Every structure is written in structure tokens, then in C-alpha cells.
Amino acid sequence: MRFMVIVKASPDSEKGVMPTTQMLADMGKYNEELVKAGVMLAGEGLHPSSKGARVRFEGKKRTVIDGPFSETKELIAGFWIWQVKSREEAMEWLKRAPFQEGEVELRQVFETEDFGDAMTPELREQEDRIRAQTEKR
Amino acid sequence: MSDAAAASGTEAVHRTINAIWRIESAKLIAGLARLVRDVGLAEDLAQDAFVAALEQWPASGIPANPGGWLMAAAKHRAIDQIRRRENFDRKQSQIAGEIEHARGAGADIHESLDDDVGDDLLRLIFTACHPVLSTDARVALTLRLLGGLTTGEIARAYLASEATIAQRIVRAKRTLTEARVEFELPRGEQRDARLASVLEVIYLIFNEGYSATEGDRLIRQELCDEALRLGRILTGIAPGEPEVHGLVALMEIQASRLRARVGPTGEAILLLDQDRGRWDRLLINRGLAALDRAASLGPLGPYALQAAITACHARAATAADTDWERIVALYDALAQLTPSPVVELNRAVAIAMAFGPAAGLEIVEELSGERALERYHLLHSVRGDLLEKLGRHEEARTAFEAAASLTRNERERDLLALRARANVSPSLRMTS
Numbered sequence: 001m002r003f004m005v006i007v008k009a010s011p012d013s014e015k016g017v018m019p020t021t022q023m024l025a026d027m028g029k030y031n032e033e034l035v036k037a038g039v040m041l042a043g044e045g046l047h048p049s050s051k052g053a054r055v056r057f058e059g060k061k062r063t064v065i066d067g068p069f070s071e072t073k074e075l076i077a078g079f080w081i082w083q084v085k086s087r088e089e090a091m092e093w094l095k096r097a098p099f100q101e102g103e104v105e106l107r108q109v110f111e112t113e114d115f116g117d118a119m120t121p122e123l124r125e126q127e128d129r130i131r132a133q134t135e136k137r
Numbered sequence: 138m139s140d141a142a143a144a145s146g147t148e149a150v151h152r153t154i155n156a157i158w159r160i161e162s163a164k165l166i167a168g169l170a171r172l173v174r175d176v177g178l179a180e181d182l183a184q185d186a187f188v189a190a191l192e193q194w195p196a197s198g199i200p201a202n203p204g205g206w207l208m209a210a211a212k213h214r215a216i217d218q219i220r221r222r223e224n225f226d227r228k229q230s231q232i233a234g235e236i237e238h239a240r241g242a243g244a245d246i247h248e249s250l251d252d253d254v255g256d257d258l259l260r261l262i263f264t265a266c267h268p269v270l271s272t273d274a275r276v277a278l279t280l281r282l283l284g285g286l287t288t289g290e291i292a293r294a295y296l297a298s299e300a301t302i303a304q305r306i307v308r309a310k311r312t313l314t315e316a317r318v319e320f321e322l323p324r325g326e327q328r329d330a331r332l333a334s335v336l337e338v339i340y341l342i343f344n345e346g347y348s349a350t351e352g353d354r355l356i357r358q359e360l361c362d363e364a365l366r367l368g369r370i371l372t373g374i375a376p377g378e379p380e381v382h383g384l385v386a387l388m389e390i391q392a393s394r395l396r397a398r399v400g401p402t403g404e405a406i407l408l409l410d411q412d413r414g415r416w417d418r419l420l421i422n423r424g425l426a427a428l429d430r431a432a433s434l435g436p437l438g439p440y441a442l443q444a445a446i447t448a449c450h451a452r453a454a455t456a457a458d459t460d461w462e463r464i465v466a467l468y469d470a471l472a473q474l475t476p477s478p479v480v481e482l483n484r485a486v487a488i489a490m491a492f493g494p495a496a497g498l499e500i501v502e503e504l505s506g507e508r509a510l511e512r513y514h515l516l517h518s519v520r521g522d523l524l525e526k527l528g529r530h531e532e533a534r535t536a537f538e539a540a541a542s543l544t545r546n547e548r549e550r551d552l553l554a555l556r557a558r559a560n561v562s563p564s565l566r567m568t569s
Contacts, residue, residue: 036255037160038369041419081419083362088156111396 002041002109003082003090009049009075010102014068016048026098034082039093043080073103081109150195158187161204162285163370167257169211170320176264177310180282182218186211255374258283260320262371266335269316274309275338276345281306283370284363294360295345332375336384336440339367343388347395361392372427379434382427383441389424390447393417405548409456421451442471461491478507486519494526514543518553525560534560 019027034040046052050068069075084090090106097104162183170179186207200206265278280286280294288306292299323331346360368385375381397415400406428448431441446467453459468484481504489497501520510516521536537557541550 036370036373038366038373041423083366085159085359085362086152086156088152089159092153092156092160 001084001086002111003084003087004107004109005080005082005090005094006076006105006107007045007078007080007099008103008105009072009077011072013077014048014050014072014075016050023098030096030098033096034080034093037093039082039084041081041083043078045078046076049075147195150199151191153199154187154190154194157190157199157203157207159285161207162187163258163261163283164204164254165207165211166282167254167261168208169215170261170264171253171257172212173215174320175314176261176282176318176320177314178215180310182211182215183207185214256322258370259374260322262335262367263323263331264313264318264320266331266338267313267316267318268331268334269312269318270309272338272341274305274312275334276341277302277305278309279338279367280342280363283367286363294357332378332380335371336380339364339371340384340388340440342367343391347391358395361388361395364388365392372430377434379431379436380438380440382431382434383438383444386424386427386431386444387440387447389420389427390444390451393420393424393451405552408450409459413453413455416451424448424451437470439471439475442467442474446471459490461487465491478504478510479513482510482513482516482519489523489526494523498523498527512543514540514549514553516540517543521553521556521560525556530560530562534558 031040031043034043048068052067052069054065054067054069056063056065082090082093084093087106087108094104094106165183165186166176166179169182170176173179173182189210190203190207194200262279262283265282266275270278277291280291281288286294288303289299291297292302295302322328342360343364346357346362346364365385365388368381368388371381372385393416394408394411396417397411397413398406406412424444425448428441428444431437431444437445446464449460449464449467464487465484468480468487472480472484481500485497485500485504487497488500498520501516501523504510504516505520517536517540521533521540524530524533524536534557537553537560541553541557544550544553
């Protein structure tokens with residue numbers, strides 16, 4: 001299963017204050033661990049909301065609202081996409097993150113769970129090739 | 138707290154411990170195996186530490202550094218066990234000494250092992266995929282030691298009994314001990330052969346999930362996820378190996394199509410008919426990036442070539458946009474590296490797509506003489522398809538009928554029978 005790990009904005013991240021060298025190093029090490037464990041599929045940091053915008057929908061009407069947005073705690077400063085086997089595994093990984101303050105949110109990503117056995121000749125070929133190799137032994 | 142609340146609390150801690158086990162077990166076993174020089178013993182010690190955690194953590198709470206706790210607990214047991222034996226030989230006493238030394242030297246044992254973790258994991262996967270083991274044993278041991286899966290989980294995924302899998306793992310560990318397999322990194326030429334075995338095992342696990350025709354599909358998909366995870370771990374610990382990236386690219390791109398491969402009523406959807414909007418772009422991008430890394434490290438090997446072929450499909454916005462000429466060239470290269478009638482058949486399909494059905498049929502007709510493909514339903518199905526496109530309906534019908542009689546997949550049989558009937562000439566249809 002996949003989780004989106006949502007890092008909330010802080011007054012600093014909204015002001016565009018860059019993380020300290022130490023924080024960057026710690027985060028780099030943490031990211032490396034996630035990658036080496038085969039857990040991290042993607043991860044990005046976001047610019048402050050002052051560079052963002054919103055589009056409000058009302059029927060056919062569209063209104064553009066430029067950032068920054070005031071409700072800092074509800075804003076997002078970055079995210080990861082993780083592939084894990086359980087919610088608990090995601091939580092264990094998150095607990096190891098080098099944050100000193102704030103809250104980070106875990107949300108499970110919807111996935112189509114059922115898939116079938118459609119096989120193209122190419123895919124069959126791979127399977128049969130491996131099987132043939134195995135049988136040779 | 139009521140009994141029920143206490144029980145559910147314990148259950149929650151157990152779930153957390155299981156998650157910690159998944160994160161820590163491979164590193165734990167690998168580190169221990171380096172110390173005790175026996176993978177089987179290392180796994181037993183790690184298991185004992187895990188059981189101790191299950192007993193103690195619900196009451197004591199989860200330690201701040203669970204990995205370090207497990208390692209310390211396992212080492213205690215290792216020393217106890219070695220000391221308890223009355224006539225321990227020199228080697229064992231030396232190992233016990235080394236372990237104590239390691240404990241004394243590093244203030245934080247876990248920290249001191251950190252640097253070597255990658256190499257230890259690599260040693261562990263090389264050992265689990267060692268050629269003295271049967272393929273089944275390699276698969277089971279890899280899932281167990283590197284994946285942290287329980288015997289029950291492996292058994293469910295492989296539709297086998299738990300006893301069978303447990304026995305397979307016990308036997309595999311014994312074989313490794315008896316064959317005195319060193320917990321080492323293979324070098325030189327040997328390394329290539331051993332790496333090939335590792336890649337094969339991972340891809341076998343992937344295919345077991347990908348081509349699942351029976352059993353619980355959800356569990357089988359977990360095998361795809363597990364194989365991908367193992368592959369991704371391998372790219373971290375053996376980043377200089379082009380075929381590691383090639384295999385990961387192949388698996389990422391194939392997995393990107395998992396949710397597009399089946400229709401609402403469970404029917405199979407062939408690659409060219411799939412809704413490409415349902416392909417997983419994240420996995421495709423990861424796959425293409427892995428393929429680029431493979432290509433940057435050297436000439437494309439068999440896995441990278443197969444990945445490059447799947448990438449041609451992944452890059453095409455619509456089926457009609459597929460670069461079939463490039464696919465033909467890639468199959469040519471693949472046929473050179475790993476010649477086989479099945480690769481030829483796929484090359485024929487690509488040639489038919491690139492240069493017309495007649496060109497493809499020419500190769501298929503040559504292959505029809507191959508004994509290896511005689512009972513291969515796809516040969517007949519491809520032949521039927523090409524004959525149909527050429528308007529040779531009578532021959533196409535016979536070919537589809539042959540294909541239908543050979544496939545073991547019910548849905549596929551229905552589809553092929555349908556295609557056979559579509560090639561019955563109108564006059565015959567009226568009389569029947």
C-alpha cells in the first residue's frame with residue numbers, strides 16, 4: 001500500500017526561510033535510508049504559498065485567488081509517497097524522521113486492488129524464458 | 138483498562154513490532170551473519186530477539202532505538218549459546234570474543250555496524266540466492282531473510298502449506314551450513330554468475346505475482362510489491378550493476394500496468410487495448426529513470442533490453458504511436474543475447490506490427506516447425522491473428538481453434554474460441 005506523507009507548513013517555511021545545513025544533512029540521510037529500504041517512491045518540497053494560487057469553483061464561474069494563504073497549519077510544505085506493507089510500517093518510518101517540531105500527516109493512497117492475468121506475448125515470453133531457464137537447472 | 142482494551146492494546150503493539158521487524162530484520166540477520174558466520178544461526182538468533190520483543194515490549198513500551206535493542210538482544214543470545222556449549226571449539230570461542238569486543242568497543246553497537254550494512258545486506262542476498270540451493274529454496278529464503286516475510290505469508294502467496302515452506306527454509310539453511318557457504322561477497326567472474334541468480338530470483342517472485350492465474354490476487358500482487366522492494370534495495374547496495382537497474386526498470390514499467398490489465402468483469406485486457414490513462418505514471422517515470430541509469434552504466438543486458446521494449450509502450454501516448462521499428466531492433470538485440478524460439482515469436486509480432494502481417498507470418502511459419510513451440514498456444518494464436526489480417530480466414534480459424542485447445546486459462550480459451558468463430562466463412566455459418 002501507498003501513503004502520502006504530508007509535511008505541514010510552518011511560519012518559517014511560509015516565509016521561505018531555508019532549512020539549516022544540519023537539517024538538510026539529517027533530511028538527506030533520512031531520505032537515503034528510505035530509498036535504500038525501497039520505501040520512497042517520490043518526495044518533493046514545495047515553495048511557500050506566496051508563490052501559489054487557488055482557483056475557486058462556483059458553478060461555471062472560476063475565481064483565481066493568489067497566495068499567500070493565512071491558515072499556515074493547514075498548508076503543505078512538502079510530501080513523500082511511500083510504498084509500505086502496512087499502516088504501522090509507514091508510522092514507524094515516519095517516527096524516524098528528523099523533525100524537531102510540527103506535525104506530519106499520513107494518508108493512504110487509493111489503489112485499484114484487483115488486477116488480472118492479461119498477458120501479452122511479450123510478457124508471456126519473459127515468464128516462459130525464466131521458467132525455461134529454471135527448468136534447465 | 139478492561140481486558141478487551143488491554144488485548145487490543147497488545148495487538149496494536151504487536152502490529153507495530155511486526156512493522157519494526159519488517160524494517161529491521163534483514164539488517165539484523167545480515168549483521169549477525171557476519172559475526173557468527175552462519176546465516177541459519179543468524180536467522181534463529183534474530184527470531185529469538187523478535188520473540189523477546191513480542192514478550193517484553195507490550196509491557197515495557199517500544200524502545201527508542203528498536204533496531205539497536207533487537208541487535209543487542211540477539212548478541213546476548215549468541216554469546217550465551219556459544220558459552221553454554223561445553224566443548225566449544227576455538228573458532229567459536231574466537232567469535233564470542235569478537236562479539237564481546239564489538240560490544241565493548243562501540244558505545245552504540247547499531248551505529249558501529251551502520252557503515253557496513255549495505256555490504257552485509259548484499260552478502261545476505263548473495264547467500265540466500267546461492268547456487269547450492271534449489272530455485273524454490275532460493276525464493277523462499279530470499280523472501281524470508283531479505284523480505285522479512287513469515288512462513289505463513291510466503292505459503293499463502295505460493296498457495297503452499299505452511300509446513301511445506303517451513304521445511305523448505307529449514308532445509309535451505311541446513312544446506313548452506315553443510316556446504317560451508319561463506320558469508321562473503323563473490324568477486325570477479327563469479328560475481329556476475331551469482332548476481333544473475335539474485336536477479337533471477339527477484340524476477341521470479343515478481344512474475345509469480347504478475348502472472349497470477351489462480352489464488353487471491355491481492356496476495357499475489359504483494360509479491361510484485363515485494364520483488365520491486367527487493368529490486369529497489371538492490372539498486373541501493375549494488376548501484377554500479379547495470380542489470381540491477383535494468384531489472385528494476387522492467388519491473389517498475391510492468392507494474393505500472395497492473396491496474397489496466399483487467400476489465401470491470403474480470404476479463405483480460407491486452408496491452409494494446411489498455412486504457413493508458415490507468416497506467417501508473419509514477420512507476421513509469423521511475424522505470425524510465427532506472428533504464429537511463431542502466432544505459433549510462435554500459436551496454437544493455439537482457440533485463441535492460443526487455444525494459445527498453447516495455448518502455449517503448451510506456452512512452453507511446455496511444456497504441457498507434459508505438460515505435461514498432463525500435464521494438465524490432467530491441468528484439469533483434471535480445472535474440473542475439475538470449476536466443477530462443479519464444480523471443481523469435483515476439484520478434485515476429487513486432488515485425489508484423491512494423492512491416493505488415495506477411496513479414497511477421499514468414500517468421501511464425503518457420504517457428505511452427507519448432508518442437509518447443511508445438512504446444513505453445515500463443516504461437517497458434519499469433520499465427521491465427523496474422524492469417525486473419527491477411528484475409529486467410531479458413532487457416533486462421535484452424536489456428537485459433539488449436540490455440541483454444543492448448544491454453545489453460547479459461548477466459549483466454551473463450552476469447553480464442555470467439556476469434557475462431559469470427560473466421561468461419563458466411564456460407565458455412567448459414568448451414569451450421
